[in-house]
Amino acid sequence: MARGEEAMIERIRRSYSAGGAAGENLPAGARLITGIGDDAAVLRPAAGRELVLTCDQFLEGAHFLGNVHPPDAVGYKALARAASDLAAMGARPQVFLLSLALPREKTGRWLDSMARGMARAARELGIALAGGDTSECRRVSMSLTLLGDVRRGTGVLRSGARPGELIFVSGTLGAAQLGLEILRRGLARERRWRPLLRAHLYPRVRLDLGEWLAASRLASAMMDISDGLSTDLARLCAASGVGARIYAAKLPAARVPAELARRGLDPLELALDGGEDYELLFTVPRRLAQRLLAPRVRHALRRVGRVPLTCIGDVTRQRRMVLVDARGRSRALLPRGWDPFRIGHPRI
C-alpha cells in the first residue's frame, strides 16, 4: 500500500524519528495514548490542569511566498506562530496536529525540508506531533492545531487589563517586519543583510516567559504580538474595555542599519505596526510591577531565557490609544498592523 498520501505522512513522520518528538517525549501535562495513524489522537489529561486549544493557518501567498521563503523556515515558523498563541495564555503546548495540502511538485524535497524545519521547532518547543491529514492543492496550505495545558485557573486572558496598570512587552519590536522588508525588496541577495532575516524566518516563542507570568500571577492580561503592536494592543484594550498610553521613546525598537533607514525603514513605524514579532504584550498592576525588577524576579527571568522586559506605557480609563512622542506631545495611535482583510494593506 505505497499510496501517495501514506508516503507523504511517512516523510513527515520520519523527520521526528531522530529527535523522538513524535509522541514519545511529552512534557508533564497530558499523556498521548494514540498518536499518528488513527482517525484521531487520544490523550489523557493531567489532573488539576486546564486544556488550551488553538489553531492557525499558514498559507502560501498570504503568509509566505513559495518561491521566496526557504521550506525549512516555512515549517519552523508555522509551528512557532501557533505555539505563540499558547505562550500568550501562559500555557505549555503538548501536542500538535498538522493539516497539510501540497501541490504535487512539492511532495518531495520541499516536503522533506519543510518537515525538518517543523520537527526542529517541535523539539525546541517540546511539542509532539500527534496526527493530521494531507491532501492536494495548487498552493501550499497548512493548518496547525495545538493542544496545551495550564494550571487550573491561571490562564491569562486578553480581557483582564485595568486602568492604571502598566503595559509591558518582551524582547524587541519590528525585527520580524524588518526581515520581511529585506526579503520583499530583494535585498536578501546581499550577504550582509541575511542575519536580519532571522527574526522573520525563525521567530522565537516566549513559552517560558508566558508560563512564568501566568504562574506568578503578575500579568493581568496578555497576548502575543502577531499582527503588530498597534493592532494587537487595540484588541487587548477592546477585550478589557480600556485604553492605552504608549511612550514612543520607551519602545524597544529593533535597530535599523542607517543604509536601510535611508531607504524608508523607520524603526518607530516598524515597532508600532510591524507584524510577526511574537513577543508578549502584557499588563501588570502597578504594585506588582516593581517585583519585575526585584533581584529574585530577575533571577527567575534569567531562567526563562534572559528576555528583556520593557514598560512601554500604561492602561487608561478612556477607551482610546494615545502615542506620546519624545517631546511629550500626544497623538492618536491607530491600529495599522497586519489585517488580511483591510483594503489597501500591502500583501506579502
Place this chain on the structure above:
Amino acid sequence: MARGEEAMIERIRRSYSAGGAAGENLPAGARLITGIGDDAAVLRPAAGRELVLTCDQFLEGAHFLGNVHPPDAVGYKALARAASDLAAMGARPQVFLLSLALPREKTGRWLDSMARGMARAARELGIALAGGDTSECRRVSMSLTLLGDVRRGTGVLRSGARPGELIFVSGTLGAAQLGLEILRRGLARERRWRPLLRAHLYPRVRLDLGEWLAASRLASAMMDISDGLSTDLARLCAASGVGARIYAAKLPAARVPAELARRGLDPLELALDGGEDYELLFTVPRRLAQRLLAPRVRHALRRVGRVPLTCIGDVTRQRRMVLVDARGRSRALLPRGWDPFRIGHPRI
C-alpha cells in the same frame, strides 16, 4: 475598530447566537472556560475521560468546487466530516475551532450562508464553536479542529481487528459518490436527481452509533469510510496486521436509478470505491456479533438512530483483501478509493 477580520469573525459568531451553540450549550464532557475572542480556547476536562483530537482540511478545488457546491453545504459538510473522525473513535465531540481563509468576494453573502450551514451542523451534532482564525486567500481554505472525549480506555482504534472476526458497515455505501457524479456530470439541473445529492452535500455522522459501539465494547477496530471502503478497509487491515474477505452480494450498496446505471454508474463500484459516505466500518468478535442481532441490542440500536448494520465479510490471517462475487468466485480487492496524491485519480 470595524476591521475586516473582526467583521468576519462577527459574521461567523452571529450564526451561532440563534441556536446558542457558541460555547454555552456544551454536552457532558469538557467545560469551556474561554471561547471565541482570545488567543486560544480554555477547557476544563471532565474526570475519567480521555481527550480525542482531530483536524481536517476542506479546500476549494480539492474537496469542493466554489461555483458548484452551495455555501451552506460547504459549511455543513466541513464540520460533519471532521466530526466523523471522532465518531470513528467512539468519542463525543465537544468543541471545534475554525481556521478560515477566503477571497474578499466571498466575505459577504457567501460567508453568511456557509456559516449558517456550519452552525446547523454544530447544533445537530452538539458541538460548540470555541475559536479559530481568519485570513485572505485566493481560494477558500478551511481547516477544522475538533476536540471531543471518550470514557477512559474505551476509544476504538483501527488496529484492534483479529482474524476470524466479522466486518460490519453502517448505513448504505456509494450514495455520496453517486451524488458527486450527478453534480460532476451536470445532471443536478434536472430536479428529479436532486434528492440524490443529499448524501454528498449533507452527510450524516454516526456519532451515537460510534459512541455506543465503543461503550458496549462490541467493536474491536473501527474507522469511518471517508475515502471509499476499498481504501479505508485496506488501512484498517494494515493497522491491524490482518486481511479481509468481503462478499459483494452482502454490500449495502446505494440504489442507482436505471437511467444512471445505463450511464455507467455501477452500484458495486460506487459501494467499494466511492468516497465520503462517512459510514462506520468496524470489526466484531464472532461471539459478540450475535449480540448485534439480539432484541436488547436492537432496542439500543433504535436509540442510536435505527442505523442499519450489515455484516459484509470477515477478517483473515492472510494479509490481503479478497472480494467474493455472487457466484462464489474470489478476486483481489484493490484500494481504489479517494487518494488525493494517486496519479490519475479524477479530481473533483
